[in-house]
Amino acid sequence: MRRRATSIFIWMALLVAAGWIVAHARFTADLSAFLPALPSPAQRALVDELREGVASRLILIDIDGGDRAQLALLSQGLATRLRANPAFTSVNNGRAASSESDQRFIFSHRYLLSEQVTAEHFTSAGLRAAISESIDSMASPAGFMARDLLRADPTGETLQVLAQLSPDSGPRSEGGVWVSADGSEALLVAQTRAAGGDTNGQEHAVGIIADEFGRLRASTMPAASTIRLRMTGPGVFAVRARGTIVHEAIRLSMLSSLLIATLLLMTYRSVRTLALGLLPVFSGALVGAAAVAMGFGVIHGVTLGFGVTLIGESVDYSIYLLIQARRGPAGSAAATWIASYWPTVRLGLLTSLCGFASLLPSAFPGLAQLGLYSMAGLLAAAAVTRFVLPALLPAQWAARPLSGLGLWLARGIDRLQRYRQLLWLLPLLATGVVYAHRDRLWSHDLAALSPVSAADQQFDARLRSNLGAPDVSDLIVISAADTERALGAAEAAGARLNGLVQSGELAGFDTPTRYLPSLALQRQRREALPTEAVLRDRLRAALEGLPLQATRLEPFVAAVEQARTDALVDPSALAGTSLASGVDALLAQRGDRVVALLPLHAPAVGAHPFAIDAARVTAALGEAPPGVSIAVLDLKHESDALYADYQKEAIRLSLLGLGVIVLLLLVALRSATRVVRVIAPLILAVLVVSAALILSRQQLTILHLIGLLLIVAVGSNYALFFDRRHPAADADERSTTLASLFIANLATVLGFGVLAFSTVPVLSALGMTVAPGAFAALIFSALMARPVAPS
Template identity: 25%
Template structure:
């Protein structure tokens, strides 16, 4: 048994524990370990915990809603289609509540809530009229009575002689959107068609994988309604975007993961021509992915699909160390000694792990949970792959490989390495690449928009835009958070804010808004309204009695009882509005005002900053701003990591050699940024994270060449049994190829941020591989020539 048997058993025990933990996470836990909610990637509000809690409540409430619109030109057919759709939606299993035809109880709820309080509810126009020209209200009543379409009844006139309540209800209807009630359904017309609105509440989170799997049944139902009634069926809701994101991520994981895996297998077969290297490589990959998944779930609770898309790329990196071990084994032939082989590469792969971890773990500074998961996932996986090589490979690969006359691609590698002996190549080639890269970087443009994280399908965006045009209701998550010490103070503040918003709306800075205060005045306003109405009855009651020739005089005999927030929230009227009243958060009564079509956000922001208890919430802009801030921080980190790695290399190899080692990955990073810029893709935080990976991975290539110089110093005669430049270059080439297969495939992603990340890594790794021989000294090259000539001489003698 080899001397590292204790390490092998220890790593076997740890791996078995991870396998058991994986089984628990996948089967025993009550929830899936996969996170699909895009909001889980975002950082919390840094300044205001109330704002973060408010955003979470509103986002959760809005994400659980689904809107359907059924459109057609035949109203009767449209009503029948809507009736059937609303009935069958309840049987799909997706929804806990479907609102199609509005019941009589819900229709009566408006009257039941507001009618008893009608003497204290006025529109702003009525308030102004009663304050300044109350006699005009009499004319309003006369005009309504003589209008044959007004529908004024004797009962209404007796209960509300000045017809104030009907105008108040009319205003509420306008605030609720473009709809009117027809045969129990909310209907509207748009571009020559009638549309009926149906809303539904999901039975679980929009990001629930089990719920998303039921969407095909919903699609089937919609198609059936379209064909049967020849109507349009539109829908919008977070669940459709979430499902698209989930499927895109799964597809990209399959493309990247399986593509990398197949590429690795093909490379292994082409180079090693043996099943053992394939089994060992797959073992490294499996241990890396297993360890990364289990520990990430244990630490974060879940693994986000976004992290797994990047984590799938780990396949191409986690077997770099395996390549060096297996290539040394291939080169040694019958003289192979597993322990000596591990000893030969141990310093290089350990330094490579350290420098790669500097690159991966550098992403932990970003405040985005998704990036932190990616960082941890990759670092754990790479460490596990390293442990697999060190602990198990000397045991599992004790036997020598089949004897080969020469390594694969030896003549091509020899020709390339020979070029690097020429001083003009060593100076001119890197310099030209660097200058061209700087020219490309000069035109670099940054775009920190968080929306790049999610690829939105055009058909869903088109449906959402159409529904917004028809309904007049926006799904924007721009809002104002208003806080106060108590409920009445909060209602007063909401009214004051809405007055300012009315001004902004008239100025064109804002398209519209929705607030609880539009449906529930504060107690102070209700008292003021009550006083105005009482004064109206006292001043104009006799005149109205005479004008209408009423049998009983118009008199005011009401007492004031406020309509409270509890009354409002308990009514079905509040169902679509209840989410805006947040209640007590962090000791403060809080509510939000939803904004739509914010054309001049700076004006709204400035207004909010002038008031202590008002906050402007726009999560996308907030996180985009953070993206920009952390892009600067990551740039600083990148510079610091480069200097730290250079210091480490200088300590081991000397200053001149340290510069030659650090130059290839630095130039490669510049090329990656330049090419990404030239392709027209805006740069963002992810491109800088790509530079950290290029630095961490690219430095491995130069490190392994540098270790050859150390080996030559220890073996002045250049014995090929201890020094194998060809095997090193072959291992580096295989590592670069698998890295390109993994990270390079990210360039195929439909998500712009991931796509640009992939382009940067793809081009950067290619250049890092091309320039890696720069780290070899001319002395090492000469020894390499001697080895090559001896090999060819031996082949000729044979």
Template identity: 30%
Template sequence: MDMLHQRSARQAWGVRAAWLLLALVAALYCGWRFAGPSPLQTNLLALLPATEADPVAERAVDTLASALGDRTVFLVTSNDDAHAKAAAKQLGAALQKSGAFGSVTAELPPFDLAQIAALYMPYRFGLLAPADRAALAGGAAGALGTTLRDTLAQRIYSPLRGGLTTPLADDPFGWLERWLGGLPLATSNLEVEDNLLVAHRGASTGVLIVATLPGSAYETKTQHAVHAALAQSESALREAFPDVSVARTGAVFYAESARSASEHEVHLIGVASLCGIALLMMWVFRSPRLLLLGFVSTALGIVCALAATLLVFGKLHLLTLVFGASLIGEAVDYSIQYFVVYLGAQRNWDARCGARAVRPALTVALLTSLLGYAILMWVPFPALKQIACFAMVGIVTAYASVLWLLPALLTRAPRRSRQRVFARSARLLTLWHRTIGGQRAWFVAALLLIVAIPGWLRLTSDDDIHLLIQRDPSLVAQEDKVRDAVGVDNSAQFFVVRGDTPEAVLQRAEALGAKLDALNGTTNQVGSYQSVTQFVPSAKQQSEDRALLAQHVFNDPAALRATLLQAGFKDEVADAWLAAYAQPQPPLSVERWLAAPWSQPYRHLWLGEVDSATRAYAAVVIPQRVTPHNEPALIALAQGLPGVAFVDKAASVSKLFGAYRVDSGWWLGGALTLVLVLLTVRYAPKQVPSRDVPQKVPLWHRVRGGIATTLPVLLAVGVTLAVFGYAGVPLNLFNWLALMLVLGVGANYAVFLREGCLRADADADLGAVWTGVLLSAATTLLSFGMLGMSGMPVLKSFGATLALGIAVSVLLAPIGMPSESRRAA
């Protein structure tokens, strides 16, 4: 016996050492990941799946998000013009000095507009404004000569011109100057005053400051630096200029707000769940030791889940972290079931026998839970895949720790008995089972069905992505203020134009531009738009413009020279201009334009080569104003042009939400069927005892156990949907996905009770099982119920659905128990 005891002790120490090693490895890996660049992901776009059928369109979304994500804008406003400008200069200098920004532009650096004209000057004979093109193409030969003389005279004797100008000797007829006037360099309400970008609205003056970040807006380090720099700079600004207000917008502020809110919720949900679970377990078990062991099992599950998620995905989204805090209530369920067996055994406790006793119940419960979470892995939402991975690893680890670690730690018999509590629980269970179980179960099911049907008929849905991603209202108000001052309405909807060559992309973009110009004469007008072809016309268009000049202007060089000389041009100037035309230049290319430093603010319009295998190229065209009224016309316009697609990320995600919401109903039905099959196989008797010869079990008797055990969670799903219908709460995809987890978690309670009936030797033992079930449900409700109070609409939908479904599941769980007569048999 002593040798056997020593061997058992060595095995126990070996198990403890193995789990300790696993915990250390997982904890060290998590610590290492968090010690470097933060792995937390605060980018809201990371929540969303790839929605565009065309991968080029999806890349365009990422490119624009990246281009705009590292840009931060401040608007300094005051009713005193001088104060607004002085405050803007002070704020810009303070932000630049802080080192939190890569660059800060308050006062515009000296810039010679001639640099822009200099880029286009060699290509001027292929650049015609639409009005000049129409005049040249539509004029008769004689009338055109008169028009050219009039244009030349107006160009020579016109008053001083502003904006982009060209030398008279290089552009005598002003064609290039008028073409330059059409560049979308100033598509906003801003004006340049005292080297500042200023917007006047009523009596107020707003001065714009543009800053770029040194790193990603979603890095915690960057967020902290920006927050600290802005807090200090604004404090000094308020002291110097009390009448000045500062509005700000940028991805870094939304990311910092989301991170702070999520960290607060992690602490709130985690601490509240831990405290509530600790109080419940102490009230029931009256054992600090069991409380500690329960949390050891839960902590192992969460640490391993965190390490596995970081290892698989590389990043951890805040949504996953908040959800992980709520996993405490579910992970502790397995240890609770082990503890009730431990306390029920009293002096006859054997750790290995206890593990064998709960293994069937925990295994079936684990499989149903894994089924619910595994379905989330199939949904193409990155955050949901992370949540599924986190939860699956966590509950598998908790399950394994209960079966192997807890028996190695809980070797001594309990010092005190909870038989009185278990006996009272058994009496309560018996009374409740007699009320809703047995033959009455079908009456209860029918009654609930009758009550639920009107609620189902009132169900509605709302898949709008904006309802699921909550943004800080104060930041939204500040962003709207900046948008109103700048005058730019749209950056979320745009066209993607693709082609096999850059030239094909430019030609298609020009065709799209012509269609948009035509829309501006209708009720579907979009205002101005930004396109790379406004900066670089296609080679075809440049060639046609040059051909137009050749046909109508340079067709008689001698007469043209005489016209120039008659207007007062010197011989050498006229000859130089004519010689410049005679030396053909290759057309202006996108690469040449991109190489110009001043093109930087507009480079996001050109995506370039997006697929090296097929050598596909793409560009984006951004209309200024997209409304629900004109959007159908824009979609139809894109569908009528080859290689053009209209992209509305929010609408695409909302549409995808709706499609998956419908599909999730089928997934839920399939999952319920799988659970029914699993439980039927588990609880189907092979034969019934007979006094003479064993008889085969009729089909109804073989499936009755599985149906009875599945019925509580099936009714819970139905009641939950009915409540949402009666309450007028529209359903979204996340409500349906939460019902998957109601199935996975809620089915456990009926399983625990039925498994308890299979192994219970007395009512007190069954009372212990029911106590464990109620305690498990209470801890799970506490954790998931906290999600219902989350500020994240996605988690709120999850939490409310889970809490309601699990509450109904545990109340109806006794339906799954066999009747007292069959238990006695």
């Protein structure tokens, strides 16, 4: 009695603790859970950038369904409201937005920022060339700026800096706001304060945009109900994915709980037994989530969705107890069950744990979570079945006999076993199918794992192309000890890249030094400026024959003199200008290193259109200075390589898991023949399911592979029961065991089967592999078991 009370007390205490942990856990759906921790520092910088960098903070906004004046009005109104909100660090909706402060900044720092500023530029000849150019451009219809600037900036430095900063292709602008190519949509870009990986922060920002837009439309144009706002971007995807996953996790859990509960109610014909049978399941789910929260600090939405399968798998233990337990020599029904069946269940549990444990070392944080969740959940469910349920069952309780179902199953199996020789055909056929498709087995696209729908990805791509943000596929990553060294190395690389641009190898490149030159280069430019007396001399010679009097250029002389002693521009000086966001996007502190990114643009024409030869770029860049690392990244190549690494890892882990399971069975069963008899039906199930997936034109991903491993981990439970049954076993025990296995298997198939209908690719891949696989494992185990001599 004391022991009963103790186990119930420990169980309750654990549940309360687990409940408290889960209630305080952080949930995420950050897509980078499916990006691995990468080995090289350059790749590391890249993934950090994807996860935390400026690109991850961008929310692209699209307003459509109204006329152009309405769209412009809403765009301006929304931008004004969002700029006032602390959740956003910047909001851009058109060139006019920040141009005034930008232009003031550029004008007053033009001699430090302009790439034209060299000593030659300020010789008489240099001045003459630059001033003639400015005068000529005054007559142009685009010459209005040159006209306004002529007296203070006759060498055209302000226009040079603007040209430096203007992207090769920007969004179309109309009525002062950005619009889509056909002008029917207004476009805005908001940068959130929260990092892209902070899904709660992103959700908050997305909510603010939707609310502000709703209020703005209601107050300014209440009749315009066709006008709508749509958003996209990494953060928006994460928020949406989390919504989908959480929604599906709840929906699918409820559906599978309902299905399994119905099945069990039909089996037990007792609400109390049903309630007891579900206790291990809910304990397992709670303990699993708590273990993940403790182990990883955060619970991924996919893990939660996976809880669905745990319902079907962990309910097996209580099914065995509640169907198999009969009163016997050991006393109560529960005690008898523990004596005769528990060792088999325990061995099954151990094989399942080995299977899931092989996910733990995965570089996929998402997969590692699934492994830990399942291990903790199964362990808890089995422990509750073994220690708590017997304490809660009434002393006189015994399982309701299911001899009818059991006998029916036994007859069916006996009949089918007559054809068991035909089973040999299955591995041949399945292997044939796999072999015939060996070149097209695997999906090579990392995106196959993405929970973002194809429609959302298309909308994102369209908005990005409208905003003129080209897809960066190649970039140079420079890492150095501090900002000055990183910028210096970026300038050196830029000088070499200019050579490649001239030879047509590159169409162009971006570099943070266009926005923020290194202090050394600024100093060099400042020193290139002549003294006032020298400048006046040179101007006199330079203006010879030009229609401009030196006296008109007093503002220029004063500005140069001022610039000679001006403070250099550091990152803090850029605050409040749109130059700062340019620098933020391309220059970042990562741990104790500063990383500069130089995206490369492939030429649209030439020998290799739309392609960049990374090896030639690397060769052109030459040796990196000491303490600086320079890497040329080809993102497409890297992501393909990444996926290949994943696949290798998944295959390695799956084989390792299989190996550990075989080893465990060898130790426990102490007979190679028995191990073969347990494993063979499982391998057959794996082969048949693989062939079926291939024939139904599924491209296999890593998740299918993991699913195949789970077939072995889960199916071993059934196979072990068939191994346990020795020929002398009585017919009643055989039929009871068959009935319990059938019900347990049905519950597992329901749990995973429901998952197959998920819209989240990760979950549906697991579901569609494990559900049929578990069923096949049971059937094959039954058919391949030693036939029973007719009694």
